Amino acid sequence: MREPAFWHRPPSLLSRLLLPLGAVYGEVTSNRMQKAGLDCGAPVICVGNYHLGGAGKTPTTLALIELLRELGERPVVLSRGYGGRLRGPIGVDPARHAAEDVGDEPLMMAARVPVVVARERIDGAAMARSLGASVIVMDDGFQNPALIKHASLIVIDSHRGVGNGYVFPAGPLRAPLPLQIARTDALIVVGDGEAAAGIAAQIAARGGPVVRAQLRPDEGSIAALKGCRVSAFAGIGDPARFFATLRASGIDVAREQSFPDHHPFTPGELARLADDARRDGLTLVTTEKDLSRIGAAAASLGAAVVPFAVTLVFEDVAPLRALLLERINQVHSRRLSRG
Structure with a gap:
């Protein structure tokens, strides 16, 4: 929303x-x-x-x-899997699950830590324990x-x-x-x-x-955007903070576009973002969470989408x-x- x-x-x-x-x-x-x-x-x-x-x-x-x-x-993360269709309990596997299956945040975290998605948290906790939590x-x-x-x-x-x-x-x-x-x-x-x-x-x-x-912005993300003018977009709780973080990192943000939190990007929206970026010579950049929702569709845009990673x-x-x-x-x- x-x-x-x-x-x-x-x-x-x-x-x-x-x-x-x-x-x-x-x-x-x-x-x-x-x-x-x-x-x-x-x-x-x-x-x-x-x-x-x-x-x-x-x-x-x-x-x-x-x-x-x-x-x-x-540790094992237990999530309700907001935005995903699977009720669980299920262990999130980035190789076979998409954001529409398990939610964007669980999918993003599963690359770094075991994650269990379950609508009923007591069932999810039991599965987490079975995974050795x-x-x-x-x-x-x-x-x-x-x-x-x-x-x-x-x-x-x-x-x-x-x-x-x-x-x-x-x-x-x-x-x-x-x-x-x-x-x-x-x-x-x-x-x-x-x-x-x-x-x-x-x-x-x-x-x-x-x-x-x-x-703290990831140094690799900053280096990937060095010298680029970017078109930044985000569908998170506070997109303005993301845009401010980009600028504070010395990145030239020429365009910014906000979407609701957990926004499911349509092919038409992604195509428009890519077309506008190509027309103006901009590099598309978004959050890791947004990129997890875009998934495989990013490869078909004809324009690279650079994830901007941050660490707390x-x-x-x-x-x-x-x-x-x-x-x-x-x-x-x-x-x-x-x-």
Whole structure:
């Protein structure tokens, strides 16, 4: 979906008119979040966000995977597979699955880590354990009560924060903010902005780690676009951040085109993008997530589509490492004592 612009502006007449619907949605979500989850038999680390739309959750998940591996764990990602047709549980195989099968984010991550897609998360967790997972990393699902979460890490964009602070459809929040903050174990603040300062202060006051992180462009991606004028396009939660990252990396962005998050590009749209780029002598560039959705169609465009990769880097990983060790060891200790 494309986020309404008023979500990220000061409260307006439209947002206030939608407050009653937001109250109903928030009540339903709150009741759901407070249901008891099932114990899947392994530590579950959830990477989520408070709101609809993008915040950097996928690169955070991949960074967390590397941290868990450094701790000696065997992480497997569990995803609902948003945008995919398969209900699962199924292990994602980039050699035989496409984004329309399993979703764009699971397909992109599967090149680096085992990923299980399942509509029913308890079934997906069982499959992840059968694949040898010592830790299950839930990609999204913070508001879903199906599984007991042993640590919930919330990702927030430092420039956008939580928008107008209202619950959907009056704003971008998935549930009332106080309830979500109360269930947050650590906050990952992406970028150098201050829009999340108030929430960060609340998390810190509760004793939770607040970890700053940056999205670092891949040097190979920058080198591939050196000296090029580019036509940039993206169908992600925050395309403007992608375009800004390109420019901050010294890339000459001559044209930018935004699409809704998880947008399924049609052959006609791709052909138009390629034709416009050829006509103006531009190089097409997009995100890794978008390229995973385009898939094999990219080869038929007659114009190269360059993926621009970014990696999330934690500024001070020690508090996050300590939290993960504590929670994982607690679960393993309980298993041994029952033993």
